[in-house]
Amino acid sequence: MKTEEPGTTSQPVDTRDSVTFGPNRSRDFSHEPMCLSGKGVTRIFHAGKVTTTAVDHVDFEFHKGELISIVGESGSGKTTLSKMLLGLLEPSEGEIYFNGVPRDISTSARKREYWKGIQAIFQDPFSSYNIFHKIDSVLLDCIHMRGGRNLSKEEKTRLMTQACSFVNLKFAELTNKYPFELSGGQMQRLMIARIFLLKPEILLADEPTSMIDACSRATILDMLLNLRNETGMTIIFITHDIGLAYYISDSIYIMEHGRFVESGSAEEVILRPKAAYTRRLISDVPKIHEPWDLSTVG
Numbered sequence: 117m118k119t120e121e122p123g124t125t126s127q128p129v130d131t132r133d134s135v136t137f138g139p140n141r142s143r144d145f146s147h148e149p150m151c152l153s154g155k156g157v158t159r160i161f162h163a164g165k166v167t168t169t170a171v172d173h174v175d176f177e178f179h180k181g182e183l184i185s186i187v188g189e190s191g192s193g194k195t196t197l198s199k200m201l202l203g204l205l206e207p208s209e210g211e212i213y214f215n216g217v218p219r220d221i222s223t224s225a226r227k228r229e230y231w232k233g234i235q236a237i238f239q240d241p242f243s244s245y246n247i248f249h250k251i252d253s254v255l256l257d258c259i260h261m262r263g264g265r266n267l268s269k270e271e272k273t274r275l276m277t278q279a280c281s282f283v284n285l286k287f288a289e290l291t292n293k294y295p296f297e298l299s300g301g302q303m304q305r306l307m308i309a310r311i312f313l314l315k316p317e318i319l320l321a322d323e324p325t326s327m328i329d330a331c332s333r334a335t336i337l338d339m340l341l342n343l344r345n346e347t348g349m350t351i352i353f354i355t356h357d358i359g360l361a362y363y364i365s366d367s368i369y370i371m372e373h374g375r376f377v378e379s380g381s382a383e384e385v386i387l388r389p390k391a392a393y394t395r396r397l398i399s400d401v402p403k404i405h406e407p408w409d410l411s412t413v414g
């Protein structure tokens with residue numbers, strides 16, 4: 117676990133002009149230490165007489181610093197898997213390993229410790245905040261979680277200002293507001309500011325750009341990639357968009373009906389797909405092999 121104080125190693129980054137993603141940029145992380153892995157991870161839901169196997173015996177290996185996309189259509193089990201990775205939902209079967217050892221989140225203290233290592237950005241940012249907490253207390257909580265409770269008021273304000281400027285928000289204009297007073301796009305940026313302060317080892321992003329327009333979407337993705345480059349954070353990106361996954365990921369896992377039908381490096385999966393399902397997803401994106409035009413990210 118990293119021990120540095122929040123924000124002390126990072127400078128604010130102007131992300132507006134930097135476009136850090138493009139095709140065929142994926143790197144091989146197979147020699148990096150494993151941070152999160154799973155064997156036979158399964159989740160079955162029972163509702164009356166109906167049984168749904170939402171996630172069906174999946175195996176995965178995510179390495180330190182890697183950007184992994186999990187791609188699948190609606191209902192394929194992506195969010196159910198994310199919730200298990202986060203420890204919000206128990207697997208019905210299988211084992212999840214964190215930093216090489218079986219994950220133990222059997223007590224609330226162990227769960228809190230685990231959440232210092234893994235944090236999430238959800239599909240619906242409105243569900244992520246306590247609506248009775250003002251924005252400065254949302255950000256202060258992050259500083260406190262990272263052990264910064266005893267920092268001076270000025271230092272805390274400096275860290276919060278830095279985190280907001282990382283996502284092009286102005287802290288001074290937000291201090292007295294509640295999260296519900298922000299736009300959807302501002303809220304998603306605030307979520308990234310939280311991650312900037314928390315600096316978890318692993319960030320799980322479940323369709324984080326779903327609520328915003330194409331232009332802000334590209335900016336948010338760019339911010340996430342900058343965050344990864346700056347902190348060495350592992351990012352697990354959950355999406356239905358295989359084109360986007362290709363452009364941002366090192367590795368891709370393709371999910372269909374709760375199973376991983378294919379996985380590998382982004383190039384391998386997109387340029388040499390083996391599963392019929394992957395080929396179908398790719399054929400829905402006619403321009404996947406052409407250069408990325410940010411104005412059409414949508």
Ligand SMILES: Nc1ncnc2c1ncn2[C@@H]1O[C@H](COP(=O)(O)OP(=O)(O)OP(=O)(O)O)[C@@H](O)[C@H]1O
Nearest residue numbers: 161163168170189190191192193194195196197356
């Ligand atoms: N709490 C639950 N109880 C019963 N069934 C559930 C529950 N949560 C999810 N499911 C079912 O599990 C399957 C997978 O759902 P999940 O939300 O994981 O899909 P998803 O890939 O995230 O879809 P989307 O792209 O629409 O977000 C679906 O058939 C869904 O109806």
Ligand SMILES: [Mg+2]
Nearest residue numbers: 194195196239
């Ligand atoms: Mg989902």
